[in-house]
Amino acid sequence: MGVEKEITGLTEAEARERLARYGPNRIARPREVSFLGIAAEEIREPMILLLLFVGVVYSFWGNLTDALTIFVVIVLLVLAEVWNEYRAKKAIASLSKIAAPRARVIRGGQVEEIKTDDVVPGDVLVLGQGTRVAADARLLVSYSVQADESALTGESFPEYKKAGDEVFAGTVVVSGEGKAEALATGKDTRLGRLSATAREIKQPKTPLQNAMKSLAKSLVVVALFFSITIPLLGYLRGQPLREMVLTGLALAFAVIPEELPIIITMVLGLGAYQLSKENFLVKKLKAAEVLGDATVILTDKTGTITENKMSVVEVFPPGGKVLDAALESMTDVSLSPTDRAIADSAREAGSVAKGEVVRERSFDPERKTRSLLRRMPGGLCLILTGAPEQVLKSSSAPRPDIEQAVAAETSKGRRVVAVATKQVPESEQGLPFEELENGMDVAGIVGIEDPPRPGVRQTVEKAREAGIRTIMVTGDHPKTAAYVAGEVSIPNERVVTGAELSRMPDGELRKTVEDVSVFARATPEDKYRLVKALRENGDVVAVTGDGINDTLALKGADIGISMGIKGTDVAREAADVVLADDNYVTISHGIFQGRKFFDNLKKGLKYYLSVKTALVLVFLVPVLLSMPLPLAPIQIILLELFMDLAASAGFVAEPAERSIFEPGQKRKLFDRSMIAGIALSGLSLFAAVFGSYYYALYRGYPLAEAQTFAFAAWLIGHVFLAFVSRSEREPLISLGPLTNRVMDVWAVVAFLFLLAIVFTPAGALIKAVSLAPSQVLLVAVFAFVAIFWQEGVKMLRYGPAGTPAIKRSKPAASHDKR
Template identity: 35%
Template sequence: MNDDQTVGLTSQQVSALHKSHGWNELPQTAGPSALRILLRQFTNVLVVILVIAAAIAFVAGERIDTIAIGVVIFLNGALGFVQEWRAENALHALRNMLSPQATVLRNGRQLQIPARDLVPGDIILVATGDRVPADAALIEQTALSADESALTGESVPVSKDSDDATILMGTNIVEGRGMARVTDIGTQTQFGEIALLTGSVIPRQTHMQQQLGQLARQLGAAALMIGAGVMLLGLLYGRPATEMFMTAISLAVAMVPEGLPAVVTITIALGAAALVRQHALTRRLQAIEALGAASVICTDKTGTLTENKMTATRIWTPQEQYQITGTGYDPAGYIAAGQAKRRASNDPLLAQLLAVCAGCNNATLQHDRTGWTMIGSPTEGALITLAYKGWAPLPDPENILDERPFNSDRKRMSVLRQTADGPQVFTKGAPEKLRDLCSEILGPDGPVPLTDAGRAEIDAAYTALAENGHRVIALATAPAPDGILREEGLVFLGLVGIIDPPRPEIPDAVAQAHSAGARIIMITGDSPVTAKAIAQSVGLQPDWVITHDALAAMSDADLADGLAQDMLIARAQPADKMRIVSLLQKQGQIVAMTGDGVNDAPALEQADIGIAMGIRGTDVAKDAADLVLLDDNFATIIAAMREGRRQFDNLRKFVRYLLSSNAGEVVAILCNILIGGPLIFLATQILWMNLITDGLTAVALGLEKPEPGQMKDPPRKINAPVLGWSGFAMIAVFGVYTGLCSLWIFWQLLPVDETLARTAAFTAMVAFEKFSVFAFRSLRSPCWKIGLLSNPFLLLALVVTLGAQVAAVYWPPLQSLLHTTALGWAEWQMIGLFCLPLILLPELIKTIRITGDSNGT
């Protein structure tokens, strides 16, 4: 080596290079600032309308109204901020992508320094388990392999031989050791260049946000027009300007559901908190609801559908075929031939094969309180675990006499060990390479010549294992009496089939996704054969299996036609994900996309719902995502989809509920104006109804459990409205009934006393709104079918809000604030009489409809 390879850079050189190249760090990707998170809580159109309403009330001198609306605005902003800020902090705790330390040669000494201090030209040392701190060119290496899946999406470790003499920032060394010279740092690395592209995609609003925004704009415009029209009409009829101004404000306040933004935020925040307990971290609150509408889920294979733990499941020898139980690197399983368990101690032929599994291996298993972990190559980890399961004796690490590491040309590894029978060669590798190095094959009574028929038998067994998705490793051995490692004249022992097994809960999750009408497209860096085998094992039956090369040759029009089928994309590149997401969205699909690598970030941002892996995902992927899976499990996506559907269903319920309440207030006010009566409700009373009594009830309505069959409904269409004609009809019916009943009570008592009449109408409207809530608990089933006590939060909310209304009528401080007076028994009887139809009629109609549906009418 040259002097600089043993000495490294000097302190003076490092200082000069820092001035010219800067530091080895990326632009901060710590997520939005606290101020940005806070400000975006106030971009909702309904919140903007609340701000305008508060300003009007302030100008009108209505301090109580101003304070009340201001409190709602503050609470809504605070709730949304706290949830999203907590999510960002939790995500920050997950961030551990870049190695914080680097081993470097400087001034002739080996040092541990912060990775950000590296400069081009530094000599770094890497070994198994290290994370590469910068892009670098290898100077020397011994059996070095790196996991580059964070950059390429390919889960198979890359051997760093003469054909690939570079190591890249953010990748992991899984085997071997090496010395390298840093070539690029920070944003000049491949990792850094991709990270800079992450913010290039314009953030998208969810469809619910768009629909609620449109609804809010329509309500706001209607409130302004009707309020202005009523004020102008009153002035033309000679009514006092002050009275008509307050009437217009009351009407505008009644038309806008002031509590809706807070109810939406609280409901989604509570759902997000529930999802954390199911291992999903919500970075953007509305993403949960959007996932409930997903029509296509594009998912990785490795670690999402599978365990991400290579596991030996099959052994083939000329005499026997073995099955292996257990998953991952926990040696709790066993080896069986038929129904009989086998060990090295009672199966001599198996013992020789297991000796190679353990002896030609650099991986190690470790056990602590949390369980078993593996250090080294995943394939070697599977083989050493297999040796443990067969109770094979582990070789002494000191008895290695010679070793030839694996590389991509040789596709094999050999070790010469000193054994009790003398020096022995242990070799493992690709079957097509190893077979030709063998002259014998192990028979029942020892080695026998390997004939053409024997080679054909090996090839057939290899093909059968590979077609079932296994990665196949061949094992061989030979004595070396002269102590020289020769890879010729070997004795073929058998084949081991290794696979990354599917998670046990995935088939059920896939079935639920299909039942919910969501298509699943697997996009993986693995081979088509392996990918298809895993897909079929979890219940995916792709109509079309295509690789990156074929995909790249297709036009967008042809690919769009293909995306209408169930597709599996193998050997995929991260850029393929971005293209697929865009084409699916052009077809009107709502797309959820999973990803973990840096190259996945643009696709995660482009997707309607970007889903990053919390365990193996890069920081850049997590920053681009809306949802982070803390357990990297596809089944968690389905749990989040179920929660999203529950949220949207409940959103429709409480939007209908709140708007029906507002409609009743508007009907009463408008009809009263046309009749020429005094104000039926004061602005403070309307705010009390909209914020206090209705708001708390709506939040409880948002906590309704999922309705039966919810995950069997198809995804809602991209333009599906929050209300629809049935919603408007429901709002109109309830609004007309409650408004006219309140108005009748008001005019019945007006000759007695105006304050009494207004208090009775005000209390009647609150009571009507409380008793009508049962009709909104389910949009399909009557209350008796979903259970009267199934939502205890709603019962508690009714007790609290009705109690608050009683206090508003009888407690002097609230009487003064709301301008009410005590009601007598006669007034309460009158109110109760009109409440009964609100409970009975909607449930009767639902029951008749269900009976008719079951009879086919």
């Protein structure tokens, strides 16, 4: 290989022109999210078709005014549901764009990171270990590049690639570094031609979404049962047939839970989208489901706990020899933060890399070193860099001075890189690196400082109080790891090394991982074993990874989190989440937000099922008591619009409660408290409506007036219930009645609608009559007493701020599980 010419790549203008000519570098089209497309899907849903059927039949049996009212409500309801689903799916689609694969290219002489979709023929790709090749390309420069082409050929062994060879889109660089000129992109690549059709990418349903869809289908059967049984009982007890048929149709309209799957999509999709704005990019929506359950964060040190702002602070022995050798150990493609810090320091000291690169052995996570063979003016020179203890093993003589310097630097929490050199005869240049890396002359060490990120210590402590352990796994020296862990409040009394882990049986590892929070000189395989051990202990594990060998741990974890800045393409593809800022604080924040999503989902479902329960009771009990029905069929249909809007949109906007920062057991959606809450809230709303209705009948009011009482009680009562349902234990006075703007606006609209019905002639359109202000006030009092008793229970049980009256136990210890 000759001395490399400067490669400047395309200009931005040339890249734009080629992107317009060749199109995006994409094989499969992302599924387009359109309002009309979702509307068409929604209208074809069996439950919506049933509602339309109800409207058509009702039109034949009712009068023209009723028919028009029903279809207006159906249109508004479908539009509301389509809009809610559109917002959620648009948010989910945005996630895939935000977390889209990236590629490093040279443009205008500078290395840039761009979306893979924007790569064009002629771009110069910068390749490194773990890079997924973005286009079919020809290597301009190759430093021992090996590519895994199994995605195309099925061949499991990587192929060595030299300058002039082709690399193909979709293949992975497993070792080495290089630069390649893109020849073909998108459908013109070898991978694109192998794809018979350009399939659309459709977001898969999460387990929770599938479970809710299944639950909704089951509840349809229940809804239809009561929609048939109640009118049938009414008819058998002397109610008019026509009115009973219309009531049954209206009940089917209102009780069928067509909104249930949308609530899940809204909470998860919009929640994940909000997190993406805070550098926590949820690639797979299923991760949003389990975020709140995480009990352990298994995190890297460098760049996650620390700032990833590396600077050389010590060179031993002093002088330029060490920095010269360190600079010569790198290729011009080396872009790691450690390499950049050393290169900057070396160049400031006047060092210049000499000679051409002959061969390279990429960094090996097992050996913690890398090698480079250069042809220098005086002959071939091998430069070995990496972990001091590994480099010292290759030394031709003991170096106690280096060992002492390493101990001094690591005790200060610094990363230490050792450098060794060796002259290699021409006849030996083809020998394996394992043979060449013996009898080295250790030049010295470089001490690099990378301080902890601001806020990490406080976040680790807050996570611990919430029952979430932080375990630090690093490839650094044990003393460096212990120092940094202590700085950020991670227990560091014992540090276990990768060598110790490799000798540890699985049973012992499961016990060790309960007490130890710092693992040093660990390999990706060690990290995977730690993930398995934690999960076997019952923990829910969030794990970070950035390298090609981290994919096992990322896939094995409950939540795989790839680094967005230093992460390889392969790691980002394997992960559920991409951390755009590589910051531990963002991970912890994401988990707390996951708890908020879960709480809000639970609140929305509890409210939704409570009002459906109350609606069934409001009709079932009067029929059993041989009383007239409390709501006219047209009124039932109108109520559906307000019920569903609150459940699907109101609780999505609910702020986080204090309880998300407290330890607790793994959260279940339908536990005993949830089922009991649905029953009690349903009975409370039923009591508000039936109490008002019975009072009006008892006072001898006409049936139309009594039904208006019931209608007013329902509107007021289900608004009250929505506000009471905002927290299971924190009183509304503590939450703040005006802290959820979406719900506040919905409540105002509902009350204005009620006033229009009971105080203007508009009520006649829905079979309602005018009421006196005192009567409306009386109904409001009935509803308040029937529903707000739950607030009194919260105050007595948990106190004014939602904190249990009984003194809480101390925060969980660092090794406790929630």
